[in-house]
Amino acid sequence: QELDFKIIKNSSKKRVFITGASGEIATSIAKIFQDNGWLLLLQQRGEEKLKNNINEYEKNSKNLIIKADLNNKKDLKKVLKTLGGLKDLKAIIHTASPPVTGNLNDLVNVNYTALKSITEQVLPQMLINQDGVIALLGSSAMITQVDGFEDYDASKSMAANYLAGIDKKYSFYGVEGKVHAPTFVSTK
Secondary structure, eight states: OOSSSSOTTTTSEEEEESSSTEEEEHHHHHHHHHTTTOEEEESOHHHHHHHIIGGGGGGGTTTTEOOOOOTHHHHHHHHHHHTTTOOOEEEEEEOOOTTSSHHHHHHHOOOOOOOHHHHHHHHHHHHHTTTTEEEOOTTHHHHOOOTTOOOHHHHHHHHHHHHHHHHHHHGGGTTTEEEEOOOOOOOO
């Protein structure tokens, strides 16, 4: 019987999609993945930080950079179209987020809605490959209830709950949902 999809060998190159790639945490994550032989797909909002943080990743012509605002539906569609064409995607690291004091709608759009849309786009291919992880950079503020972070916490909690469901449904098939919830991070 002929297969209607390409089987990818485990030894093939792996690609990670990192949102919010111009941020310091995402830049550090990207460096770790690249140093370990992964191809990168980096999403970032603005031109200004592209030159400061991401130029070194452009040296590998197989690395991809998408300039898109995940809070903008048209830009999100562009991201989803790019993701739909990838067969080597093994990991999503969602670090993009508006500021902790941002507008609730913006926080939900980026932290939850964009992550859900991205996951729905890549999940079929990850299930075909029976390999993948979708990880959220959450926050320990979801647990500690920091004053003034209520909307931020709520949006991160929505995304964490969604990924817990993904993990419960699909981890048996090699696709995991994960949340990493750091405390306050000392960055520039």
